[in-house]
Amino acid sequence: MKKYIYLTMIGHLCTDINQGALPAIMPFLVQQYGFSYAKVGSLVLVANVASALIQPLFGWIGDKYVKPQLMAFGVFLAGFGLSLVGFTESFPLMLLCACISGIGIAMFHPEGGKIANFAASENKGAGLGIFGAGGNIGFTVGPILIAIGMNLFGLPGTWILIIPSSLCALYIIKELSGLKSLSMETKETISKSVHHDNWHGFSLVMAISCLRSIVYFACTTYIPLYFLNVLHQSKDFSSLMLSVFAVGGAFATIIGGRIGDRIGYRQVIMFSYAFLTLVLIGFYQNLSLEMAVLLVVFSVLGLSTSLSSQTVLAQSYIPNHIGTASGLIMGVSATVGGISAPVVGSLADSKGLPVMFLSMAIISAIIFALSLFIVKPNVSLTKHHTVRKMVKNKAS
Secondary structure, rough: OOHHHHHHHHHHHHHHHHHHHHHHHHHHHHHHHHOOHHHHHHHHHHHHHHHHHHHHHHHHHHHOOOOOHHHHHHHHHHHHHHHHHOOOOHHHHHOOOOOOOHHHHHHHHHHHHHHHHHHHHHHHHHHHHHHHHHHOOOOOOOOHHHHHHHHOOOOHHHHHHHHHHHHHHHHHHHOOOHHHHHHHHHHHHHHOOOOOOOHHHHHHHHHHHHHHHHHHHHHHHHHHHHHHOOOOOOHHHHHHHHHHHHHHHHHHHHHHHHHHHHOOOOHHHHHHHHHHHHHHHHHHHOOOOOHHHHHHHHHHHHHHHHHHHHHHHHHHHHHHHHHHHHHHHHHHHHHHHHHHHHHHHHHHHHHHHHHHHHHHHHHHHHHHHOOOOOOOOOOOOOHHHHHHHHHHOOOH
């Protein structure tokens, strides 16, 4: 069973490499073709919108039909679309390539999140934590891979992105038989033991996820600027804080999932956002470099420790629509965070970065308040022993 959890992690990594790589391609396009920042920024917008808005659709398809091949098609398209960006001078074609990549990303995430849930058995927090960590690592690896490709081949070096996507897609195809068995057996078990979905509970977790996305985008966007403009550090040091954020997020996601399995997902969410509120207030008051670095580490813990718990609860509230839950949590909530970025930026421009962090502390406190109303799902998605044994035998 763990084999399939790590398969979804690898798939998540190879898919989100492309989300991390696209912003890293933008400076090369500006330098090569003289595009404006707004113009190249529209590539990121198109890819993100295409991905976020149709993820629930692919989640619904995955719920209605057993289609683990969506993961293979998705990870391939994510790399294929972006790999073509460096081979055209036409900006409309670049937009099309970015859109193809976004569609691939949308195909992978709901099915990947569902398979990770199924394969995790009773340890869903740990399973979803491992799955989520793949995305964090992918975002970190993407810019590194693009830097290698561009240095070796120039702008056409975007072709390097097709390598991890193709290899991962082939690996998933190789495992399709076992993945289908896992999905069919688990789906049948859920249909026999579950009678209704709790959309009210899901909506509460969805609201928490959307608000968390606003805080996350604000931190990843403005923490480097905080070090640069408030603490007067170098550009390289300021950018390094993003790497700390990404790597720390991967570890926190895994650890948080395991803690959630032990003490409860609601408790992890409550403690995480209570802690995060204090950390963000610290950014508002702090002028010490050493303390600021600690606050970055603490903010990663506050934001990422609860991530897998939120996903597990969302899936548990609507067990008949696990793929849809994954698509909404991973897609729509990210869109909310992206849309909020200009508003948060305007606040930072008018009132300063410390005040912006204080406003994020208020949002984090609101999330904590909402978490107090989380109730335990009426049903458990833990699979019967016979199902676990059957799938385990087929996987081995």
